[in-house]
Amino acid sequence: MSSIFPTYARWDVTVQKAEGAILIDTNEKEYLDFTSGIGVCNLGHNHPVVHQKVKEQLDQVWHVSNLFHIPTQEQAAQMLTEHSCGDYVFFCNSGAEGNEGAIKLARKYTGKWKIISFKQSFHGRTFGSMSATGQEKIHEGYGPLLPQFEYAVFNDIGSVKSLIDDKVAAVMIEVIQGEGGVHPADPQFMAELQQLCIDHDLLLIVDEVQTGIGRTGKAFAYEHYNLSPDIIVSAKGLGNGFPIGAVIGKEKLKEAFGPGSHGSTYGGNPLATAAACAVMSQVFQPEFLQEVELKGNYFKKLLNEKLTSSNFVKEIKGKGLMIGIECDGEVGTLITKMREKGFLALSAGPTVIRLLPPLTVTNEQLEQAATVLAEVL
Ligand SMILES: *Cc1c(COP(=O)(O)O)cnc(C)c1O
Numbered sequence: 001m002s003s004i005f006p007t008y009a010r011w012d013v014t015v016q017k018a019e020g021a022i023l024i025d026t027n028e029k030e031y032l033d034f035t036s037g038i039g040v041c042n043l044g045h046n047h048p049v050v051h052q053k054v055k056e057q058l059d060q061v062w063h064v065s066n067l068f069h070i071p072t073q074e075q076a077a078q079m080l081t082e083h084s085c086g087d088y089v090f091f092c093n094s095g096a097e098g099n100e101g102a103i104k105l106a107r108k109y110t111g112k113w114k115i116i117s118f119k120q121s122f123h124g125r126t127f128g129s130m131s132a133t134g135q136e137k138i139h140e141g142y143g144p145l146l147p148q149f150e151y152a153v154f155n156d157i158g159s160v161k162s163l164i165d166d167k168v169a170a171v172m173i174e175v176i177q178g179e180g181g182v183h184p185a186d187p188q189f190m191a192e193l194q195q196l197c198i199d200h201d202l203l204l205i206v207d208e209v210q211t212g213i214g215r216t217g218k219a220f221a222y223e224h225y226n227l228s229p230d231i232i233v234s235a236k237g238l239g240n241g242f243p244i245g246a247v248i249g250k251e252k253l254k255e256a257f258g259p260g261s262h263g264s265t266y267g268g269n270p271l272a273t274a275a276a277c278a279v280m281s282q283v284f285q286p287e288f289l290q291e292v293e294l295k296g297n298y299f300k301k302l303l304n305e306k307l308t309s310s311n312f313v314k315e316i317k318g319k320g321l322m323i324g325i326e327c328d329g330e331v332g333t334l335i336t337k338m339r340e341k342g343f344l345a346l347s348a349g350p351t352v353i354r355l356l357p358p359l360t361v362t363n364e365q366l367e368q369a370a371t372v373l374a375e376v377l
Helices: 046-059 073-081 097-110 127-132 157-161 187-200 221-225 251-257 270-283 286-307 332-340 363-376
Strands: 015-019 023-027 030-033 086-090 114-118 149-152 168-173 203-207 233-236 245-249 313-319 322-327 353-355
Touching: 015 073, 030 097, 030 363, 046 270, 073 086, 073 245, 086 097, 086 251, 097 127, 097 168, 097 203, 097 221, 097 245, 097 251, 157 187, 157 221, 168 187, 187 203, 187 221, 245 251, 270 286, 286 322, 286 363, 332 363
Parallel strands: 114 149, 114 168, 168 203, 203 233
Antiparallel strands: 015 023, 023 030, 086 245, 233 245, 313 322, 322 353
């Protein structure tokens, strides 16, 4: 009997130990983990550099409020702005909270309320981020949403244009829709969207909660599209399992987030930002990012070779180590079958198998994964 609200359909697995891409459950069964805590443990479980940095911080000071200067927070902000087109950072504790901050910042800066997001998007579970999310199943039963969110069709520039009027503050987008099915944006569409934002003076908010921190072979996935977003939201991979989120914004937005305008008790806490600094010191190295790209290409090639004979597989998509296998039917029972064989994968919607291995995965582990996928599919 559990005393926890049944909001999650849990797997019948309890992890007792984790290292790299390997999980060991309480029955000593070993799993190859291609979920990484849903795109969180990008450096693998129990990464020594993150472990060491958090331990050092734990011995010094765990928490002080944002009434104090916090050196690891300054350092983490500097690393984020050095590796993005943003200039200032607000720290929070999750992806939803990051998007919430982005929505507030966009409304405050522009003095307008309306935000265009996309069908099949996912931005989180708080009222603002849920309202930005273009999926009815996420809204169900919660009554009126935050007003002034309108959903355009992903990769359809005409549908964005048709929603623009003089009340729009911003466009909010995932450059690769994650939860919605691993859908990458078209380069042409993204270029037109960027231009549209410039022409109509709209802020471009990129939700990089899942795609950021090296996942696609770049520090942030918007770099694949040569964009210059006004606001970037990061979370998941940023702490490698330590809860943290970040709103990264351009210089012009500074005044809108002045003293007292926004806040979070835990946001940018010493332990969380120590973890983030350790993560970025590894992931943002050019050689590391290049490796991710190479491994992603190798994995896609393996999957294309091994899965072409399956009529059930329609398309293999994604970038770097964020990969979706679009199938011709429901994938739930297949994912259970893989788990029984010791391989952990996710779904993204009913018909897509989503693979988010740690970025430190070895070629041998990619080969093992491709073999299990071929067997089950
Ligand atoms: C997971 C996710 C979120 C929500 O993050 P939480 O930390 O669960 O609040 C928001 N946006 C995207 C793109 C995500 O993948």
